[in-house]
Amino acid sequence: MAGTPNVQSTFVGLRHVRVALRDTDGTIAVPSGTAAGTAYAGIRAGGAQALSLTIPEPQRVQATGDDRVYHTFQLPPTEGPSGELRVNKTDMDIIALLTGTNRFGSPPVRKVGLATDQQGEEPAITLWGSAQAIDSEDGSDTYGQQIWYTYLVLNALASLKPSTMEYQNVGQFTYAIAANDATVDEFGTSLSDTVHGFNAAAYFVIATTKKFWLDAFEGDGAEVDFTLTNTPYSAATLVVSVEGVVQNSGWARTAKVITFDVAPADGEKIIVEYEYE
Numbered sequence: 001m002a003g004t005p006n007v008q009s010t011f012v013g014l015r016h017v018r019v020a021l022r023d024t025d026g027t028i029a030v031p032s033g034t035a036a037g038t039a040y041a042g043i044r045a046g047g048a049q050a051l052s053l054t055i056p057e058p059q060r061v062q063a064t065g066d067d068r069v070y071h072t073f074q075l076p077p078t079e080g081p082s083g084e085l086r087v088n089k090t091d092m093d094i095i096a097l098l099t100g101t102n103r104f105g106s107p108p109v110r111k112v113g114l115a116t117d118q119q120g121e122e123p124a125i126t127l128w129g130s131a132q133a134i135d136s137e138d139g140s141d142t143y144g145q146q147i148w149y150t151y152l153v154l155n156a157l158a159s160l161k162p163s164t165m166e167y168q169n170v171g172q173f174t175y176a177i178a179a180n181d182a183t184v185d186e187f188g189t190s191l192s193d194t195v196h197g198f199n200a201a202a203y204f205v206i207a208t209t210k211k212f213w214l215d216a217f218e219g220d221g222a223e224v225d226f227t228l229t230n231t232p233y234s235a236a237t238l239v240v241s242v243e244g245v246v247q248n249s250g251w252a253r254t255a256k257v258i259t260f261d262v263a264p265a266d267g268e269k270i271i272v273e274y275e276y277e
Helices: 092-099
Strands: 009-021 048-054 059-065 068-075 082-087 125-135 146-161 173-179 203-208 211-218 225-227 239-242 251-254 257-260 269-276
Touching: 009 048, 009 092, 009 146, 009 211, 048 146, 082 146, 092 146, 125 211, 146 211, 203 211
Parallel strands: none
Antiparallel strands: 009 125, 048 082, 059 068, 082 173, 125 146, 146 173, 146 203, 211 269, 225 257, 239 269, 251 257
């Protein structure tokens, strides 16, 4: 993402978490029926309390001989990365999305199933959580100023642990996260040793000067105007991708609207990543 690089950051708390289904191309899945020019950025996990991610330790195998350890081998771990999202707002739309089920019932009565026969069939998701931070890199142009720090989980599964009902306690729903390898980034672009230094990753750590955002669209072959959820902080923070290819030209921005010179083809995925205030 464009802007001043912040290699060293110090962050606190958790301000914002969003969750979306992961499409077969590795990007955010846009719900069926969404108009071509309308942005989709998943669902906010309201009342987010904590987003923790755990990287398993590598295997360490020691070679011994002559009454001593003379070498320690470090091998890939035998477990995958995991995590946990805790929220104190019960959101039936989030529950249905993460468990691969539906919210049902007639308003004002709404229902969602738990411990269903869909357990083990949960859909792949993408999620990201952002925290307020300061730039703590000596010599940085924005040293000591507020920035944002984001965990972007590329390819995960989630399972739900409902809250207990307990006297004088606020209910908290917990989502256990299993993070799997992704071979593409959030745009659907293949990861590579040349560019990224690796070919697969479970999640990214992102530092931005302003708040981080991802919008997803699908083209219909006619629409050229795509309206973002937020107004980007500046043109320099915009990254526009069509079918995993970053577009350095062929589009213009006016406030919240991206206008393409040529309409993206029917079904083409458009991902826009940017910073906003």
